[in-house]
Amino acid sequence: MAGIDVDAPGSVELLMGNEAIARGALEAGVGFAAQYPGTPASEVLSVLASVSKKMNFHTEWSANEIVAAEAAAGASFAGIPAFSAMKQNGINVISDFLVNLGMTGVGTGGLVLVVGDDPSAISSSNEEDSRWICKWMQVPLLDASTAQEAKDMTKWAFEVSREVDNACLVRETTRLAHTRGRVVLGELPKEQKKAFFPDVWNMYNPTKSKFTAGPFGILHHNLQQRLKKAVPLFEASPFNSYVGPEKPELLIITSGVCYLYCTEAVELLKAGDRVGILKLGTGWPLPEKLIQQYLGRTDKVLFVEEIDAFTEGNVMEFAASLPAGTPHIDFYGKRTGHIAAWGALSTDLVIDAMNQILGTTYRARDAEYAKGLAEAAKMVPPRSINLCPGCPHRASYWAIKDALTLDGRHGVATGDIGCYSLGFIGAGFFQERAMHCMGAGIGVANGLGNLKEFGFDQPVLAIAGDSTFFHACIPALVNGVYNRANFIFVILDNSATAMTGFQPHPGVGVAATGEEAPVVDMEALCRSLGAKVEVCDPFDLKNTTETLLRLMAEEEEGARVVIMRRVCELVRGRREKSAPYTMRVDPNTCVGDGCGCNRLCIRVFGCPGLMWDNETGKAKIDEAICTGCGLCTDICPQGAIIKEAA
Amino acid sequence: MEDYASVKLRGEVIDQGLCSLCGGCAAGCPYLAQYKGGIVQLDRCALSEGNCYQYCPRTYTDMDALSRKIFGQPFSEEDMGVVKDTLLARATDTAITQKVDDGGVVTALLSFALAEGVIDAAIATGMPGDKDEGGSLARNIVTALSGDGSPVGLLARNKKELLQCAGVDYLTARVLPVLNSIPKESNERLGIVGLPCQVASVAKRKASPPDNRVSIDNVELVISLFCANKRWLEPGESRQGANKACSYCWDWTGELADVSIGSGRAKFKEWNTVIVRTEAGADIIQRARQRGAIEVKPLPEESLAIEKKASLDKKKRAVNNIVAKSGDGKNLLYFGIPETLVAKLSS
Numbered sequence: 001m002a003g004i005d006v007d008a009p010g011s012v013e014l015l016m017g018n019e020a021i022a023r024g025a026l027e028a029g030v031g032f033a034a035q036y037p038g039t040p041a042s043e044v045l046s047v048l049a050s051v052s053k054k055m056n057f058h059t060e061w062s063a064n065e066i067v068a069a070e071a072a073a074g075a076s077f078a079g080i081p082a083f084s085a086m087k088q089n090g091i092n093v094i095s096d097f098l099v100n101l102g103m104t105g106v107g108t109g110g111l112v113l114v115v116g117d118d119p120s121a122i123s124s125s126n127e128e129d130s131r132w133i134c135k136w137m138q139v140p141l142l143d144a145s146t147a148q149e150a151k152d153m154t155k156w157a158f159e160v161s162r163e164v165d166n167a168c169l170v171r172e173t174t175r176l177a178h179t180r181g182r183v184v185l186g187e188l189p190k191e192q193k194k195a196f197f198p199d200v201w202n203m204y205n206p207t208k209s210k211f212t213a214g215p216f217g218i219l220h221h222n223l224q225q226r227l228k229k230a231v232p233l234f235e236a237s238p239f240n241s242y243v244g245p246e247k248p249e250l251l252i253i254t255s256g257v258c259y260l261y262c263t264e265a266v267e268l269l270k271a272g273d274r275v276g277i278l279k280l281g282t283g284w285p286l287p288e289k290l291i292q293q294y295l296g297r298t299d300k301v302l303f304v305e306e307i308d309a310f311t312e313g314n315v316m317e318f319a320a321s322l323p324a325g326t327p328h329i330d331f332y333g334k335r336t337g338h339i340a341a342w343g344a345l346s347t348d349l350v351i352d353a354m355n356q357i358l359g360t361t362y363r364a365r366d367a368e369y370a371k372g373l374a375e376a377a378k379m380v381p382p383r384s385i386n387l388c389p390g391c392p393h394r395a396s397y398w399a400i401k402d403a404l405t406l407d408g409r410h411g412v413a414t415g416d417i418g419c420y421s422l423g424f425i426g427a428g429f430f431q432e433r434a435m436h437c438m439g440a441g442i443g444v445a446n447g448l449g450n451l452k453e454f455g456f457d458q459p460v461l462a463i464a465g466d467s468t469f470f471h472a473c474i475p476a477l478v479n480g481v482y483n484r485a486n487f488i489f490v491i492l493d494n495s496a497t498a499m500t501g502f503q504p505h506p507g508v509g510v511a512a513t514g515e516e517a518p519v520v521d522m523e524a525l526c527r528s529l530g531a532k533v534e535v536c537d538p539f540d541l542k543n544t545t546e547t548l549l550r551l552m553a554e555e556e557e558g559a560r561v562v563i564m565r566r567v568c569e570l571v572r573g574r575r576e577k578s579a580p581y582t583m584r585v586d587p588n589t590c591v592g593d594g595c596g597c598n599r600l601c602i603r604v605f606g607c608p609g610l611m612w613d614n615e616t617g618k619a620k621i622d623e624a625i626c627t628g629c630g631l632c633t634d635i636c637p638q639g640a641i642i643k644e645a646a
Numbered sequence: 647m648e649d650y651a652s653v654k655l656r657g658e659v660i661d662q663g664l665c666s667l668c669g670g671c672a673a674g675c676p677y678l679a680q681y682k683g684g685i686v687q688l689d690r691c692a693l694s695e696g697n698c699y700q701y702c703p704r705t706y707t708d709m710d711a712l713s714r715k716i717f718g719q720p721f722s723e724e725d726m727g728v729v730k731d732t733l734l735a736r737a738t739d740t741a742i743t744q745k746v747d748d749g750g751v752v753t754a755l756l757s758f759a760l761a762e763g764v765i766d767a768a769i770a771t772g773m774p775g776d777k778d779e780g781g782s783l784a785r786n787i788v789t790a791l792s793g794d795g796s797p798v799g800l801l802a803r804n805k806k807e808l809l810q811c812a813g814v815d816y817l818t819a820r821v822l823p824v825l826n827s828i829p830k831e832s833n834e835r836l837g838i839v840g841l842p843c844q845v846a847s848v849a850k851r852k853a854s855p856p857d858n859r860v861s862i863d864n865v866e867l868v869i870s871l872f873c874a875n876k877r878w879l880e881p882g883e884s885r886q887g888a889n890k891a892c893s894y895c896w897d898w899t900g901e902l903a904d905v906s907i908g909s910g911r912a913k914f915k916e917w918n919t920v921i922v923r924t925e926a927g928a929d930i931i932q933r934a935r936q937r938g939a940i941e942v943k944p945l946p947e948e949s950l951a952i953e954k955k956a957s958l959d960k961k962k963r964a965v966n967n968i969v970a971k972s973g974d975g976k977n978l979l980y981f982g983i984p985e986t987l988v989a990k991l992s993s
Binding site for chain 1: 651674675676677679681682684686687688689690691692693695696697698826829830831856857858859
């Protein structure tokens with residue numbers, strides 16, 4: 001993050017894609033940045049917040065993406081350059097606002113939205129391609145390939161936004177977001193605008209303000225006209241480029257980080273004289289003239305893009321409108337199976353496609369390599385996806401598992417998005433039985449909780465984290481109270497947005513800038529809705545299990561809340577710098593593999609701080625990573641795991 | 647998966663409606679819990695052989711082999727099993743008799759055995775909260791969560807602690823978990839009181855001692871209560887409906903114990919009917935009597951006849967019910983007795 005606010009035009013910094021985006025916003029004179037954390041885009045606001053006080057502009061972690069986008073739009077209405085970044089799911093959250101925003105426009109400030117897509121869903125529940133929203137909602141799209149471009153595009157996006165009077169979207173993907181690259185810095189603006197919400201009368205909107213979405217007929221037409229203003233900008237944009245022979249045997253049309261894969265693939269195949277690469281940094285609307293120019297030079301086109309066949313479809317759609325007599329072009333891509341229709345791409349995958357089309361036989365690695373790789377893989381100890389050592393969620397899930405099992409009615413736990421999403425695998429003892437988007441756990445519970453007419457008698461637990469609670473659960477809780485849906489809403493309150501990097505949220509009393517902030521009391525909030533609320537410490541397994549069992553057994557109907565509160569172990573560890581307990585396994589008491597244990601601690605409980613000593617056949621503490629939380633003492637059936645105050 | 651002991655137990659016993667809830671399986675196992683009238687499996691165990699299956703009184707038991715281990719003789723075809731002596735007895739200590747409805751012989755014998763140093767600790771049944779159970783929190787979480795106010799197993803090391811157990815119904819007694827919670831290295835000699843099914847589980851342990859547990863040889867005295875089926879239900883108690891599984895049980899008096907003790911019935915209200923089965927049983931009765939801990943008198947013929955008939959009727963009912971379940975006159979599911987005896991009992 002060092003150097004993000006360096007005021008030395010022309011100097012070079014090594015910036016992560018997300019940092020480069022933040023720098024681009026600074027160079028554009030951003031005055032208002034709001035975001036909800038979401039991998040891979042989380043760092044953008046962290047970086048901006050680290051300098052916002054010094055540079056005198058506003059940053060905030062918003063309660064969710066739509067509030068962030070709306071807040072940013074509000075600033076733009078008042079003439080302040082505004083910005084919001086999000087992960088791909090965020091696009092869905094803001095979509096209702098975005099479709100209406102297109103009707104009114106964003107005003108004079110300019111609004112740039114950055115979306116981090118996550119090919120292969122490395123940190124996501126899906127690998128949605130956000131670019132579709134641009135075509136759907138007629139929003140201009142820029143697609144960044146490198147850190148330099150991420151910076152430059154973000155800065156330019158503000159101009160595009162003001163030109164078309166709509167939000168402009170900059171897309172990055174995980175690889176770019178989290179990779180460092182060389183970035184030549186530009187100038188930082190010195191002047192700050194005065195914010196003022198204008199009175200506007202115009203022919204499209206017979207009201208005092210232009211920021212009211214109606215009458216839609218005229219406004220929709222107006223939106224289409226405004227988007228057209230982006231076309232000449234895009235036709236001339238240096239973000240679109242061509243490298244290759246005058247008449248390539250194969251034209252690759254690509255965007256984003258795939259451009260780098262294509263460049264490398266052409267280089268490795270030594271096919272620079274046969275293959276040309278057209279990189280489209282401006283994704284939507286299409287720079288049709290530019291595309292037509294290059295389509296006319298070849299009869300084979302390969303589309304290389306992550307995730308969906310967005311540009312592939314758009315270009316083919318455009319090609320269908322080319323004049324009669326245009327020579328036939330063979331199009332290759334996801335539609336033909338030459339490029340994987342899902343998952344992240346790589347240079348190797350591009351080479352495979354090129355080999356098929358060009359008849360080349362290049363292999364990056366010989367057959368022996370695969371064998372060697374398989375051998376080497378055997379030497380790496382298997383690691384399962386797991387919660388951290390000392391994670392309070394492990395305790396919560398243990399209690400949930402015991403309570404649901406003891407209750408015996410096949411209770412259903414519906415999950416949500418966060419670290420605790422791991423509840424659907426062994427890390428959470430396979431407790432989560434539904435998991436979709438943020439807030440869906442309690443939403444789905446509203447349905448399951450109102451099926452008694454159909455003989456449904458399974459208890460329903462909806463599980464969500466504290467940050468998710470503020471993000472998306474409150475309307476569903478209101479609904480549950482109002483409609484007497486029979487479920488228990490379990491809030492796993494670890495006092496952090498842990499999964500994305502411990503960003504603060506409305507419940508923790510800290511603002512994005514690190515300054516003190518008011519605390520929104522979730523307990524009081526839930527009570528005020530009329531829900532019965534219980535609070536327990538998940539490390540008190542007995543009380544937590546008992547609380548759930550008691551609530552499940554109650555005749556009382558309606559939504560009830562259990563807050564399982566214990567701070568994220570990583571946050572506690574940083575704050576306190578010491579472990580509460582020193583842990584050890586008494587080898588004389590440990591039963592090991594035998595009946596009466598069967599490695600319960602490592603096989604079922606599965607805290608990474610516990611390991612197995614193959615020589616003695618006993619459990620052992622991994623002192624390197626044990627956080628000394630002491631929980632395993634309470635699950636060892638033999639009482640062989642000893643905790644001593646550290 | 648199919649071969650896991652806990653899966654077999656569920657398939658062959660629990661799902662078949664044979665489980666008497668003796669607690670023998672859950673006793674030493676973190677994966678199984680005895681909870682509110684059922685055996686619950688909390689996690690998956692990956693062992694193909696396990697104590698849960700081996701010590702369940704409702705998994706197949708070769709009664710003859712078991713009898714040879716416990717009594718050194720074949721399975722007795724007598725109505726009440728192996729019997730050395732029968733008598734009526736009652737406690738002499740008023741501290742005991744005022745707490746019980748019958749003769750108080752169980753408490754008197756254990757108290758005497760503790761005082762005499764025959765045993766160092768007795769596993770009996772008391773009300774929760776009387777005294778902490780042994781064992782780690784892991785087991786106690788579930789035990790404590792049962793929270794239905796029903797009796798729990800307790801480890802008593804002196805008369806005062808034992809008196810807390812006197813007069814308590816053996817409703818949902820979790821005596822076997824207490825046995826398993828005793829540290830392996832403990833040298834304490836133990837006395838156990840249980841119901842016939844619990845005593846059968848102890849007998850199966852004696853016949854084939856478990857690893858990883860306190861030595862079963864430490865158990866010096868096993869007392870069985872006559873099972874009146876009473877434990878399975880009174881209105882307002884935690885369970886719902888009588889345990890149908892008890893209709894498949896053959897054992898009314900606890901034939902695998904050292905001593906079996908029941909009530910004196912209406913005729914001898916303040917007395918206990920006592921059946922002595924082993925040398926150990928005979929020895930403790932003899933000494934308790936000599937030292938005045940209990941007083942005894944002969945069990946009248948007509949009373950003996952009643953107990954014999956009750957025992958035989960229970961065996962017959964069990965065999966008929968089991969056969970009705972298995973659908974095969976020769977298949978007694980868990981109850982491994984000679985075919986001749988099957989014929990006799992099902993006649």
